Amino acid sequence: MTEHHFPLAAVVGADSLKLALCLAAIDPAIGGVLIEGPRGMAKSTLARGLADLLDGGRFVTLPLGASEERIVGTLDLDAALGQGQARFSPGLLARADAGVLYVDEVNLLPDHLVDLLLDAAASGVNHVERDGISHRHAARFVLIGTMNVEEGELRPQLLDRFGLNLALDGQPQPVERAEIVRRRLAFDASPDAFVQRWQAEQQALATRCQSARQHLAAIALDDVSLGEISQRCFAAGVDGLRADLVWLRAARAHAAWRGAGAIEPVDIDAVEDFVLRHRRRQQAPQAPAATPPERPQAQQSEQPPQQGEGQWGELPAQVQAMGERRVPPRWTKKP
Structure with a gap:
């Protein structure tokens, strides 16, 4: 059977x-x-x-x-x-x-x-x-x-x-x-x-x-077609030269499929995606990261630290005389 x-x-x-x-x-x-x-x-x-x-x-x-x-x-x-x-x-x-x-x-x-x-x-x-x-x-x-x-x-x-x-x-x-x-x-x-x-x-x-x-075999692998293909391969960023050779052979086979006597632009276009789909490098341009504007450095005397900035619970430094005990200004004694 x-x-x-x-x-x-x-x-x-x-x-x-x-x-x-x-x-x-x-x-x-x-x-x-x-x-x-x-x-x-x-x-x-x-x-x-x-x-x-x-x-x-x-x-x-x-x-x-x-x-x-x-x-x-x-x-x-x-x-x-x-x-x-x-x-x-x-x-x-x-x-x-x-x-x-x-x-x-x-x-x-x-x-x-x-x-x-x-x-x-x-x-x-x-x-x-x-x-x-x-x-x-x-x-x-x-x-x-x-x-x-x-x-x-x-x-x-x-x-x-x-x-x-x-x-x-x-x-x-x-x-x-x-x-x-x-x-x-x-x-x-x-x-x-x-x-x-x-x-x-x-x-x-x-x-x-x-x-x-x-x-x-009667269809020539001509220089004009090769030049166009090489330009497109370069633009696609493909590595190596195999894509150029395969593309040229595939374009010639397409011309033979049509019954034509030479490779024409229609043959190059017809096989482009077949050849480049797995070889084309995706090089989407990346926008540079936005740099935040520089903040002006204010003078310490002009913008004193606000409450809650710096280390938690930190108090301003006070001048102390030797032998004299000073009470921090924010503390009060109980009566």
Whole structure:
């Protein structure tokens, strides 16, 4: 029995996210997509729908408890013990080649594993040097990570390494919510019929992505576009140069998505928020604290201390003669 994924073309709304996913599929070197949002917002549904648009069509989920060996691959113990051969046993990165690698709650993974995934996603290659083996294989996949910021955040160094970043609206409008539920119920009731119903739209989306991938190399990464992008990155106060490179690649992918022959201002504008959302520094100017006006120092003779100022119960000093007992002026003797 064929397992059907909910078609990406049938997803209600989320147009910006669908565009970002398609751009990452057109050029995986963009570095993947990080989706933020609460649970129950169909993040995994969108990721699975994207896999159907790729040539390989593979969808690989990375479980939270996965070890480094399971991800990158390791020594085949059966071959080593039974045949005395050092043979490579592929991991999840090899399985995800030409498909989608989906990491739910990526912010809960150990930092070194997130770093490893981002390295492979950016380079398209997995290189393993361990256990007496040296192996290199293609790992050209679209990395999609999801996270709920209420459960923890990624370090800025790792956040920056995701190419694109978007946040899903956790409160869609009532009409949109009803349509989302309606389509989900129709898919659950009869996946075959639902997929058939959306086949034309899904096929058109897949054809457009494939055409854009083939057209991508013909679009120049020109200096004019780079100059504009670098100016905007500088104005946004982003650290490093990764934003400039990702933005230029994403703008080129958008131009290919439109079927254009060159990067144009509309392409630069279309991907700006995807690139800068997680990199832009919030530098709201702070007004200097108001300095209270200096109080003039009054002469002691002009403004004598009032009663109750200074130490409690303190009385003015009185001149006393030696051998003479004086009664303080405020005290009176009882008759």
